[in-house]
Amino acid sequence: xxxxxxxxxxxxxxxxxxxxxxxxxxxxxxxxxxxxxxxxxxxxxxxxxxxxxxxxxxxxxxxxxxxxxxxxxxxxxxxxxxxxxxxxxxxxxxxxxxxxxxxxxxxxxxxxxxxxxxxxxxxxxxxxxxxxxxxxxxxxxxxxxxxxxxxxxxxxxxxxxxxxxxxxxxxxxxxxxxxxxxxxxxxxxxxxxxxxxxxxxxxxxxxxxxxxxxxxxxxxxxxxxxxxxxxxxxxxxxxxxxxxxxxxxxxxxxxxxxxxxxxxxxxxxxxxxxxxxxxxxxxxxxxxxxxxxxxxxxxxxxxxxxxxxxxxxxxxxxxxxxxxxxxxxxxxxxxxxxxxxxxxxxxxxxxxxxxxxxxxxxxxxxxxxxxxxxxxxxxxxxxxxxxxxxxxxxxxxxxxxxxxxxxxxxxxxxxxxxxxxxxxxxxxxxxxxxxxxxxxxxxxxxxxxxxxxxxxxxxxxxxxxxxxxxxxxxxxxxxxxxxxxxxxxxxxxxxxxxxxxxxxxxxxxxxxxxxxxxxxxxxxxxxxxxxxxxxxxxxxxxxxxxxxxxxxxxxxxxxxxxxxxxxxxxxxxxxxxxxxxxxxxxxxxxxxxxxxxxxxxxxxxxxxxxxxxxxxxxxxxxxxxxxxxxxxxxxxxxxxxxxxxxxxxxxxxxxxxxxxxxxxxxxxxxxxxxxxxxxxxxxxxxxxxxxxxxxxxxxxxxxxxxxxxxxxxxxxxxxxxxxxxxxxxxxxxxxxxxxxxxxxxxxxxxxxxxxxxxxxxxxxxxxxxxxxxxxxxxxxxxxxxxxxxxxxxxxxxxxxxxxxxxxxxxxxxxxxx
Numbered sequence: 106x107x108x109x110x111x112x113x114x115x116x117x118x119x120x121x122x123x124x125x126x127x128x129x130x131x132x133x134x135x136x137x138x139x140x141x142x143x144x145x146x147x148x149x150x151x152x153x154x155x156x157x158x159x160x161x162x163x164x165x166x167x168x169x170x171x172x173x174x175x176x177x178x179x180x181x182x183x184x185x186x187x188x189x190x191x192x193x194x195x196x197x198x199x200x201x202x203x204x205x206x207x208x209x210x211x212x213x214x215x216x217x218x219x220x221x222x223x224x225x226x227x228x229x230x231x232x233x234x235x236x237x238x239x240x241x242x243x244x245x246x247x248x249x250x251x252x253x254x255x256x257x258x259x260x261x262x263x264x265x266x267x268x269x270x271x272x273x274x275x276x277x278x279x280x281x282x283x284x285x286x287x288x289x290x291x292x293x294x295x296x297x298x299x300x301x302x303x304x305x306x307x308x309x310x311x312x313x314x315x316x317x318x319x320x321x322x323x324x325x326x327x328x329x330x331x332x333x334x335x336x337x338x339x340x341x342x343x344x345x346x347x348x349x350x351x352x353x354x355x356x357x358x359x360x361x362x363x364x365x366x367x368x369x370x371x372x373x374x375x376x377x378x379x380x381x382x383x384x385x386x387x388x389x390x391x392x393x394x395x396x397x398x399x400x401x402x403x404x405x406x407x408x409x410x411x412x413x414x415x416x417x418x419x420x421x422x423x424x425x426x427x428x429x430x431x432x433x434x435x436x437x438x439x440x441x442x443x444x445x446x447x448x449x450x451x452x453x454x455x456x457x458x459x460x461x462x463x464x465x466x467x468x469x470x471x472x473x474x475x476x477x478x479x480x481x482x483x484x485x486x487x488x489x490x491x492x493x494x495x496x497x498x499x500x501x502x503x504x505x506x507x508x509x510x511x512x513x514x515x516x517x518x519x520x521x522x523x524x525x526x527x528x529x530x531x532x533x534x535x536x537x538x539x540x541x542x543x544x545x546x547x548x549x550x551x552x553x554x555x556x557x558x559x560x561x562x563x564x565x566x567x568x569x570x571x572x573x574x575x576x577x578x579x580x581x582x583x584x585x586x587x588x589x590x591x592x593x594x595x596x597x598x599x600x601x602x603x604x605x606x607x608x609x610x611x612x613x614x615x616x617x618x619x620x621x622x623x624x625x626x627x628x629x630x631x632x633x634x635x636x637x638x639x640x641x642x643x644x645x646x647x648x649x650x651x652x653x654x655x656x657x658x659x660x661x662x663x664x665x666x667x668x669x670x671x672x673x674x675x676x677x678x679x680x681x682x683x684x685x686x687x688x689x690x691x692x693x694x695x696x697x698x699x700x701x702x703x704x705x706x707x708x709x710x711x712x713x714x715x716x717x718x719x720x721x722x723x724x725x726x727x728x729x730x731x732x733x734x735x736x737x738x739x740x741x742x743x744x745x746x747x748x749x750x751x752x753x754x755x756x757x758x759x760x761x762x763x764x765x766x767x768x769x770x771x772x773x774x775x776x777x778x779x780x781x782x783x784x785x786x787x788x789x790x791x792x793x794x795x796x797x798x799x800x801x802x803x804x805x806x807x808x809x810x811x812x813x814x815x816x817x818x819x820x821x822x823x824x825x826x827x828x829x830x831x832x833x834x835x836x837x838x839x840x841x842x843x844x845x846x847x848x849x850x851x852x853x854x855x856x857x858x859x860x861x862x863x864x865x866x867x868x869x870x871x872x873x874x875x876x877x878x879x880x881x882x883x884x885x886x887x888x889x890x891x892x893x894x895x896x897x898x899x900x901x902x903x904x905x906x907x908x909x910x911x912x913x914x915x916x917x918x919x920x921x922x
Contacts, residue, residue: 108741108742110711110741111709113837116833117837118217122224137174137175137176137635137636137640138176138640140639140643141643142158142644143645144180144181144609146182146184149207150210152701153701156684156713158644158645160220161681163219164714164718164793166829167828169787172850173850177636178222181230181616182204182228182230182231184229184230184608185230187273187537193539200539201539214701214702218713218714219833225620228615228623230541234562235608236561236564237561240542240543242611242662243543246662246666249666250297251300252295256290258288258290261286261287262284263284265573268291268535269286274286277403277407282573287402288376288404295530296533298655303330305528306325306526308672308673312678319680320646320649324654327527329527330524331525333358333362334359334511334523335521337357338355338357338371340422344433348383349386356445356447357371362506363489363492364453366472366494366496367451367471369431369467370432370450370468371432371434371447371448372448373435373439374440374441375400375437376446383418384398415464416435420433425514444525453472453485455485455487473492474486474490489503498510534601534602534603536601537576537602538565538571542603544599546587546590547597548592548594554596565578569581585597610659611656613656614633614660617629617635628669633671638671638674641676641679642679657673684699686698686728686729701713704734708734708735708738709738711741711833712738715831719798722794741834747804747820750816758814760814760815766810768806771809772807772810772815772819773815775807776819779823782796782799783796796826807819817842822851824838862881865878867896867918869900874896874899889916893905896918900918905918906921
């Protein structure tokens with residue numbers, strides 16, 4: 106019987122589908138496991154990163170089925186987004202057609218790997234029923250005030266007439282047409298994720314020890330909680346006159362109130378309302394206005410990395426404590442995305458402020474010094490220390506001064522202690538076609554009104570022209586014209602679609618409910634109560650912030666809307682590393698892509714799965730290695746070939762361990778070591794590489810002896826251990842040799858680990874000389890006799906003055922002469 110992976114894999118994949126192996130039971134009294142890998146974008150073909158992600162998840166799911174758990178292991182398609190529109194422009198194919206054709210092809214690729222995904226819970230986020238319930242949530246959020254509309258600066262491509270995400274702006278230009286991108290103010294929809302900033306931050310504590318510490322740290326930094334002082338800078342009279350008394354103050358926030366006596370200038374963002382007023386009313390020289398507009402048209406990410414630029418606005422504010430006049434500048438490093446878009450600048454104690462002050466020759470006032478040593482005035486001193494030249498707060502340490510200064514501001518009505526978050530509200534509107542339409546209507550009488558829920562879903566028109574210029578929904582001749590759901594007047598449908606992160610923020614809840622209920626429910630409460638939270642979530646580290654943060658936010662919002670009870674969506678998280686080739690991430694442009702289909706065609710799905718799990722620990726980067734793939738194939742072939750020498754047995758014979766030969770005992774020990782390792786790997790560490798290595802060791806040990814019962818038991822255990830990793834060949838072997846229905850938890854026999862002999866080091870005057878092997882229950886006299894014989898050449902003609910036996914460790918002989 107030759108190993109034929111194509112034949113074996115096709116046979117068992119058909120069997121699993123026909124016997125509903127991958128489908129969860131609707132028995133909610135049974136212990137459950139919800140194992141979820143992040144769903145793919147249907148780009149056209151799977152890549153090795155997909156293989157790695159899904160092989161990990163499938164191994165865990167198959168293991169828990171063996172443990173008789175009720176397992177939900179679903180798959181779907183994150184189907185909206187720009188690539189479909191790009192394909193429409195490039196190839197003239199409709200995004201919907203392109204998407205569903207890709208899904209069909211990729212589904213076949215995933216099936217060829219033998220992945221045990223639930224078939225009847227699969228969906229795509231562009232399915233109309235999914236859109237229906239997502240729009241339902243959006244209406245709820247609008248009515249609760251969690252969704253709102255406001256003017257915001259966006260990246261705008263004047264050529265394509267579309268908004269660009271930050272990632273689509275490359276060196277200040279449109280990624281598609283290379284046109285200079287400008288910053289444009291447009292009305293946009295936002296979700297109030299900031300209302301949940303505190304809870305999102307605090308609940309990270311619940312995930313400690315269950316999520317990678319790196320991911321938790323990244324989320325903490327992104328949310329960015331900081332305590333500090335918020336206060337107003339008031340303009341002097343001359344500045345008020347320049348501003349036509351339109352403004353009298355602006356707000357700033359600082360985490361370093363201890364440095365407040367070192368303020369030597371203030372800086373506003375180029376988009377600040379005061380700067381806009383100066384420009385609109387021609388209150389600045391033309392050359393300054395041009396410079397500011399250039400700053401405004403530079404995306405925030407590039408401005409943050411650019412050389413510091415600024416313009417003095419000929420305005421002054423009054424320092425709240427010293428009453429000195431402080432100049433007001435506009436600076437490119439101040440962003441409206443953070444805080445109020447205005448900062449108090451302390452160049453002596455902030456590196457960014459220092460760099461700006463040096464460039465424009467502004468005063469640098471040191472007001473904090475180290476507790477020990479002098480200040481180096483060639484740079485900013487950014488550490489804590491002792492205050493000086495700080496009025497009544499001089500000589501205080503920084504931490505005490507912070508508290509005292511905040512107390513002074515609050516007592517005198519100058520400002521207040523406040524908590525700020527770096528996190529900003531989530532901009533969810535996109536001027537694109539291939540996305541979920543925002544279910545709102547603009548009525549000239551009623552304003553913005555939500556669509557009636559009975560009219561959902563609001564679906565996309567299919568007769569569109571996608572050219573890359575403008576929003577196809579805005580340009581459609583009829584789609585946007587509708588009636589106001591409130592008063593019945595002629596109205597305009599919202600033509601913006603939702604950010605695709607919205608779809609991926611609740612898809613895991615949809616899976617919990619069987620397909621037969623999808624028309625009437627987004628998900629049923631009893632299903633969510635049973636299946637959620639996801640027991641094990643698996644995906645790339647690149648999703649550590651946005652997707653995971655938005656999913657956590659959506660879960661909390663749906664809880665508050667009464668749909669679910671849980672606070673957190675994902676109990677445990679595994680972030681797998683990238684698959685590299687020649688030291689770089691696989692990509693077509695680098696010419697280093699390995700096609701999974703070719704590997705499956707040549708070696709089989711089990712080989713692809715074994716290699717991808719053996720080559721590196723899941724959280725580490727994996728370097729592709731052609732010879733290692735061949736090595737994985739050879740191991741599976743050998744495992745299959747050797748199985749033909751194993752006797753068929755519906756029940757595994759009990760073995761008298763004590764009667765076995767030494768090599769037979771060693772073989773059993775290696776097999777049970779692998780078994781013990783399997784429980785730790787599948788349930789905790791997921792270091793499949795170590796489990797596969799232990800299984801290979803056990804195979805080698807079995808090869809060294811002839812006992813049929815030991816062979817049979819060893820093969821049964823290894824087949825069980827390896828089934829989640831290489832399922833096709835293991836089902837084939839189990840079906841031929843054993844009762845396949847007995848894939849289950851196997852008890853660990855401690856007797857196989859009991860050693861009948863022990864190894865002791867022998868030292869002479871404390872210096873290690875040799876080792877001896879003695880019976881485990883040998884007496885002290887017997888141990889000394891063996892030790893003296895073994896150490897004969899080191900103790901000959903010498904007087905032994907002391908004999909020491911340290912149990913299970915060593916024998917030390919102290920000699921003289």
